[in-house]
Every structure is written in structure tokens, then in C-alpha cells.
Amino acid sequence: MGLLSDPNRRKAITSLTLSVLPDVVCYLAGIAWFMGLAFEPFTLRTYMSENAMGSTMVEERFPSGERALATAREFAAHKKKVGGMPVDWLVKTMRAQGLEVFTQSFSRNLPFPDESKERFVVRGTNVYGILRAPRAPRTEALVLSAPCSPGNSNNQAVGLLLGLAQYFRSQIYWAKDIIFLVNEHDLIGVQAWLEGYHHTNITGMGYTPLQGRAGSIQAALSLELNSDVVTSLDLVLEGLNGQLPNLDLANLFHAFCQKLGILCTIQGKLQRSDWDTVEGYTHSAQTMLLMVLKQASGRPWGEHGLFLRYHIEAASIRGVNSFRQYKTDATSIGRLFEGMVRKLNNLLERLHQSYFFYLMPSLTRFVSIGYYMPAFGLLTTILLLRALDLWVHLGTPTPVTEDGVGEGESPSSPGLLSVLTPVVISHLTGVALYTLPVLSQEMAVEHFPVSETEAVVLTAIAIYTAGLALPHNTHRLISGEGTEQGWRVLKLVALLYLAVLLGCTALINFSLGFILAVTLVPAAACVTPHVPKALSAVAMVLLSPGCTILYCVFLFQELQEVPVSLAEGWMLFLSVISQGILDHALYGSLVYPLLALLVYPCWLLFWNILFWK
């Protein structure tokens, strides 16, 4: 209690918070801490935590890689013939292998056409076969899935899946049912299947109920393979809303890649051993930043992304064929899957031993929540310090002489109205930004020469920009002029609001919270009505959430080593926005509503303060 009630110590604390220095230090320390996470000595080595997967030995004997590739070619031929998913052929083949085969048809109308994948009204069929566990009561299941992609891609994945099904059928040690899922229309198909499996309907999908089910799904692996041989396998972990599978799944993959001598990557980046050189550090920083950007986007980056929502640990494994000499054939990949599935089959309970909150600067290194949260905490501290500063200012217009005693008359408190009005109006703008783009697309298409997708994106940008004119209009609504106290109270409210908002976001999706904090915190901390208007307005706009997305697009391209020009970047930015809205409508991704309904209004509050009259 001493610290909280002793006036002298309190005075020391408050006088410390009043200067700008701690803010700058906190900000730089936060960024430095974050960048330091990629430095190998500061990270932890991954290790297998789950006993059931760690100590048990399995022997991989999958022999029939060539046969799987033959099946893949047959599948490709049938796919070409039917011009889509060869449902009958798949059903026949799976049944011939002794699986219980079922189909599920689904349909989904997109809110507006998806131009990157060229689809609007989606109809498709999922085919799945269940290999019943011979030695267990069928209460648990594992899923192996492969998408049936349009064109000539991903045939090998389906072939390998069928090959594995045939091989697994002849083994006796399965304790969990294994579901082999071939889905159409990539994520939409998976979404329909998962919703059917769990009897939910959260996204307004039309689907036929599943005829056959297995037990509760413990883990899922998704396979993407485009060529007969691969040079490396890439592990994809980032799921819907930035959710990640248990780290043990990544450990499992890495352990088997090591065992079988397969090159494995994460974010398409190989592991480097020279961590003490600049190149080594840059490499792992790039890997980590890529992960952060992917996680922040809140999109499912592979089919596994949707499983995570149902509490199913899942990862996608993607075959990469580059110009390297060292090649891996289908048999090895099959063995890798066999080993992973057999270890997962040994699980006694869901994967829970290892971390769920982590960042990976390389496949063997990870940063856990305890290490990365301080970086975010340092940034949020700035907001709290500023809020405390304002609080002290509001409480004591004259300097305090004693604790609580002897201050002058409390200043006339600003009307509730002058604070409430900007808050309500900003949120209404947010609601408009959230609802109008999709609702008004038809009208926009009628009046302007644009396609539906462009209409949605451009409406969103228009509303976003129109929000900048708000301060002028807000002031007209308030009777009388804003007072000096008025903006202080508004800023106090906005700072606390932003701190709570970012804190909650960072808990669910650290990357998103951190990226938003990096840009929003300086703007929020510095803004007052007394700074030079034009300059700060430009700075504020540059630090707004919309521009943050733009920077992220450029940074992402830069990190992937496919830099883009400004025009291309702008086009990418537009497609990212439309993808964000679509992800929200199709899979329930929360990034778009979060930005539109909460972050943008919060930023508008600070914008209002800048133009406070």
C-alpha cells in the first residue's frame, strides 16, 4: 500500500510520467525487443513436449510412391474428362480400397465475385472416405485432406492421398479412424465439410448433411503437391484469425523431415546455421516477419486454417519444386506422412503440452508468448503513460502542493455531450464502413463503370476517406465550442479505448495487435489540437489503419523477394481489401470487422482531437 498511498512516492512516479522521454524509450525498446526476437540466442530451441509422440518409435514402410503417382495421373485424366472433380471415379476408387465413402454437396453464393479465383456462385462436392480403426471404439479421428484444384495442379496430392489410404488399410495398428478428404473449391469445400461434420452453420453455407461420421477429430494434415518430385516441403501454420496449431505439430513435422532426410522450410525459407552473421540474422528476421504478416492478415493460409477453429490441431504441408539438385520422391513424402499419422495415432489426448502462442524465426527455433508480449507491452505502456499524464492534468489545473489537498477549484467539467458526440459519430462511420460496401455494390455498378468487386473496394475506400471530413461536421452538432478540457477528456477516453482494444487484439492475434500498435501508438500519443495542423494531418493519415495495410502489402512482397512497383502494389492492396471482406463473409475472419468497427473509429477519435476547435 505504501507505493499507492505515499504522496511523495506518487509525486515521483507522476513527475516521471509527465516527460516525453519514457515514451520514446518505450517505443524504441518495444521495436528493438521485437526485432531482437529473431536473434537466435534470444529464442528457444523447439522440443517435443508430448510424451505419446516423443518416445515411441515408428518405422515407416510406405512402399508405393510410384503407384501413387500413377493414380495421380489417372485422377488427372478423369478430372480433365469431367471438367471438374471426378466424383464418381473417386468414390469408386476409394470404395475399391475398402473405405467407407461418402459425398457431400455444397453451394455458396459469394457476396460479390472473387476476381482472384474467378468465382461467384460456387457449387461443388466433397468426397471423403473413412478408414475405420480396427482396434478402438471409433471415438477419435484424424483427417488427411487434399484439395482438388482446378487446372493441372495438386493431382499428385490426391494420388498420394489415395496411395496412403490403400497402404493404411492393410495396417492393423490404427487406434483412430482416419478420414481421407478430397474437397472441391479449396477452403469453401473444407468449410462446408467442417460445418457439416460439426452440425453448425455459421457462415450461411448451403450443404447436404454428412452421411457418415467418425469420432471427434484430433488432428488434421493437409497436403499440397504439384509435381512428381519435390526439392523441399514447406510447413504452413497460420490459420483463421491468426490461430496457430500446437507447436508439437511443427516439431513432429521437423522430426520426420530430419529422420527421412527431406529438406524442410517454413515461410519458404531454409534454416541457416550462421546465426552470428548479419545475413543469418536478416534471414531469420525475414522468416519471422513473414510469419507475423501472415498471422496478422487473419486469413487461413492453407486448408488447415479452418480446422483450427474447431479445436483441431492442423497444418498444411506444401511440396516445393525448385531448381535445386537434391530431389525427394513421392515414396519419401508418403513415408513422412505415414510416420506423422502413426505418431498422431498414438496420441492419448489432444495435443496440448506445447505452446499455442509462438512465432518461428526458423523451423527449429521459436519465441513463446512470454518473450514476445513484452514488446507489445512496452508499446501499450506509452498509451497508459499518456493517459496518466492527461489524468493528472485534468485533476490539477494548478500544480499540486499536497496530495489531494489544496488544489484549486475543480475545473468546470466538459459536457458529456461534447465527448459522446465524436464517439458515437465515429462508430456510426465504422458501421457504415462495415455494412455499406457490400450493400451498395449494385447501385455503384449501375452508376459507375466498374465491376462489382471494384465497386465494393472503392466504396470502402470512399467511406474511409469520407470519414476524414468528420471533425468539421461533428463540431456543427455540438452546441458551443470545444473546450481545452474537452479534448483532454476525449483523448483520455480514446487512449484507454485504444489500449484495451489493442490488448484484446494482441491476445487473440499477437501479430495484428503489434502491427496496429506500431503505427497507431505514435499517432495516438502525440496528437493534440496544438500541433501544426497540416503536417500532423499528413502524419496521422500515414499512420492510419488503411495505410498500415498498404505498407504491409509492400513489406510482404519485399520479404517474399518479389518486390512490386507502386502501381502493382496498389492493385495488390485493392485485392487484399476485397479478400479481407470475402474472408469475413466466407469463413468468419474477424480482421475486417475489427478494423472497420473498432480500430478505424478509434483512429477517427484521434483525428477529431487534431481538429478540435
Add this chain to the structure above:
Amino acid sequence: SLISLTSVAFLLRGNCKHVRTKDSPPNICGFNLILVPDIKICRLVNVKTVIPMVQLLNWRRGLFPQTKMAAPLTLVLILSVTIRAVLFRSSLAELISERVEVVSPLNAWKRGLFCYYVLQENNISLFFQTPLVIYLFHFVVDYAEIVFMIVDGITAVALYLAVQNYNKNVFRKQKYALEADRYPHDCLELMRSPKEMHYIPLKVAMFYLLNPFTILSCVAKSTCGLNNAVMALFILSTLKGSALLSAIFLALATYQSIYPLTLFAPGLLFLLQRLYIPVNPCRSRFWFFTVQYSVMFIGSLLVIVCLSFFLLGSWDFIPSVYGFILSVPDLTPNIGLFWYFFAEMFEHFRFFFICVFQINVFFYTIPLSVKLKEHPVFLIFMQIAIISIFKSYPTVGDIALYMAFLPVWSHLYRFLRNIFLVSCVLLACTALFPVLWHLWIYAGSANSNFYYAITLLFNVGQILLVSDYFYAYLRREHHLSQGLYLRRKDGSEATLVLK
């Protein structure tokens, strides 16, 4: 106005805060300057200090200004009913009624309904609610929403009337003390003016009705609203001085959830104070009244319990309701401190720690009653807060009841230390509850420790809030007896430190 000016000047004799030089020009019109003949110097009294004093003295008859506040109160009631009605009709109602922060096993509408139907169909008594509430369900089950809105309204109006009455008393007391010149002379700033007290009852009603916690609790149809109404009626009848009604409502509240038993002490203290009976164990009048009040309380409690027995024909409800409250068998997470602790505990320590935890709730009554025996209403506030923090199945509805009292202590604001910190903590925790619940239950990526950490922080925040108010209250009382500007022996400024 000249007369009142003179009397103010007389009152302020020698005690003006700001002393200026003799040369400062007199400004009679603005009341800025008051000439005090017997001090022989010219003193400038802050105009804002004087005007309330003039107001104070204008109400000579000791009447608190009776004002027409019915219209704003009605407006608040209508607004709150509208918000609740909208929420009841929205899809959120279902979601809210399943939140563990809002409903506990003891007050969930669904479980109450379940008991009711089981009792009706099979004649098996299976209780999570007291029998009287289940019989109440019999009448209200079809229009539950309206009933819960009305109950909230009753609570708010009862609190409104109670606080109005209390403020009137406070004001009267202050006036007598002022006239008797009992306050030190530099405490004028601490005096409460009718102007600031005017809106307090309305603010209390508003704090209760528009508090998001109350709204959530009402929309979830948690029977916590009923308990709050009974407690509010107890407070109202006590403050109005009706010993019988007070005892009956206290018995009802105790019957509902045991813990309000601790309100017996403040209720008794208030009634004693009202009858001018000193709290003195040597005096027979003190004992006479104490016994009288206890008999009324125990009598009505017995009547209610027997009534429940006759309604049901069995005593099953006693172990299943009170045993449930006291032995905490249901460890569903909530915002309290019990669930995690007892979920982690080895079975053979359980009984001991249950005793410790339950005694903890009741224990504070004794020291607080001793310390606050002159201020029973503040004691009621402290007790309600302690119950809602330490009870076995707390929900946000319980918190709403004591938070409604915060405007009553708005004059303590200048002595509060950590109000900013505490409100930030409470705000952040309220936002983090659903987030961590999502991470734990739905995403599966966090675990119970995360949720419990927030629960713990939330409760620490509440405890800090309550102790801050307690400290501020005591400090104001200290200043009222010792003077506002404390001096050390060497003449330097002294500060009060709580260590």
C-alpha cells in the same frame, strides 16, 4: 443578502483561506471581499466557497430542498427499459444468458426454470433456487422479461428514495454541526452543498439502471436482480427507520443467499443511531432494541423458511440451496475467487479452506462495524461490496449494486488515490473476460490460468476500489475533526499516509 453576508462573515471569522494584502480593493457586489470587523484585516474569501455557504444558511429550517426529480427519473427508467427490451429481442440475449460472468449456477434463469418444471412434473425437489423464487416462477414464467425489467426499476427507485432520505439526513446533521461550530474552521471546502447533493439520487438510479453490468444481468434473466431488489428495499426501509420492514427484507435477503446476514450489523447500527440510542453495552435500552431487532429478524426468517417447508413439504431445499452456497460443489468458472482455488486443491484440504474462505466473507463485519459504527450507511456499502467480491458465486449483477452507491460518495473524490488505476483495471478486465474465455474454451489455445489471472486482477481492482473509498471516507472524517490543513509540530505541512 447583507444579513446573510454578515453571518457568513461571522461564521468565517478568522478562518479565510486566501489572505490578501490590505490594499486589495473591496468588491462587495461580487461577494469577493468580506470585511470582518474583529479581525481587523481585510480578507478575501474565494467566491465559490462563499456562495454555497450563503445557500447553506438560506435553508434555515433545516429542510433539504425538495425538488421535482420525478421527470428525469422517469426518463431514465424509460431509457433503461428501452435498452433492455431491445436487447431481449436481439440475438444477443441468448449469448448473454450463457456467459459465466453474468449468470452463476445459483441464479441462472435456465436452471431455475429447470427446477420449476422438474418440481411441477415429477414432484421431485431439485434445487438451485430457493423455493419462494421457484414459486415466483410459477406466476412469472410467461412474462419473465417484463418482470425482470420491473424488478430492476423497483431496485432503482428504492435506491433513489433511500439515497434521497440519506442525503437529507446528512445535510441536516451537517447544518446542526455547522451551527454548533463543531467543525474546524478550515473545513469549509469539505462542506457539502445542496447543489451538488441535488442530483445524487438521480445519479444513483442512473448508475444502477444504465450500468452495463445490470443490463447484462437483466437480459440474462439472472435472479441476481431479485436479490438486488430485496437488498435495495432493505436499505430503503432501514433508512426510513422502519425496524420491522427492515428486519423482514433482511430476512428475505438472507433467505435468498445467506451472505446479506452481515448487513444485520449496519442495519441495527443505523436504527440505533436514528433512535438516539448510544452503542453502549452497559445501557439496557441498547440491549432492549438489539434483542427486539434480532427477534424480528429471526422471526421473519423462521416464517419464511417454514413457509418454504409448507410449500414443498420437505426440508430438501436447505442442503441443496444453502449447502450449495456454503460448500461450493459447482466449480464452473466465474468472476469469483473460489472456483480455481478449489478445482486445484487436494480433496482433504477442501473442508478447511472452505471454512477459511467462507469465514473471510463474514469476518470483515466485526472490524468494520467497530470502525464505522457512526456511519452505518457507509458500512452497508462496504458490506455489500465485500459480499460481492468474496461470495462463492459472484456475478456482475452483484457488483452493479454496490457500484450504484458510488455517486453517494462523490464528495470523497478529492481523497481517492487510485481511482484512475482501478477504473483502468476494471475496464480492461471487463474487456478481457470474454477474450480469454474465447481463447480458453473455443480456440483451445489458452487455458484456465489465463482466465483466472484476469479474475484475480478484477477482484484485486475491486478490493483496491473499496479500500480506496474506505480510506477516503475515514480521511474526510479525520479532517472534519482535525482540520483540513494539518501541521506538524514544527509548523510544516503534514500529510496523511496510510501504510
